[in-house]
Amino acid sequence: xxxxxxxxxRADLAVKPALKPPIRPGVLAEQRLNDILGALDWIAKAVSxxxxxxFLADETLCYAIAQKLTIIGEAVAAAAxxxxxxxxx
Numbered sequence: 001x002x003x004x005x006x007x008x009x010r011a012d013l014a015v016k017p018a019l020k021p022p023i024r025p026g027v028l029a030e031q032r033l034n035d036i037l038g039a040l041d042w043i044a045k046a047v048s049x050x051x052x053x054x055f056l057a058d059e060t061l062c063y064a065i066a067q068k069l070t071i072i073g074e075a076v077a078a079a080a081x082x083x084x085x086x087x088x089x
Contacts (some may be wrong), residue, residue, distance in 0.1 A: 029082035035075040039068040 043065055047055060055061060 029079050032075040032079035032082070036072050036079070039071045039075075043068050 046061060046065065050058075
């Protein structure tokens, strides 16, 4: 815990890590995998029944899918840091 001087008196400060309980890496990995699966499911539903021409003509859908792919990429990167926990089966 850090200390600050306020009005000539020392006061204890809570540092950020003390404010929240740590997330176990295994739980974090599971959350990231759920993020990936959720984004993939959303993409599959969004493109279902559409042709490539339909997809390319819908600019909003293209941007939405690009956003979901960004979420997937970030989740993969985060889950990769939890690799030892994923290998445990």
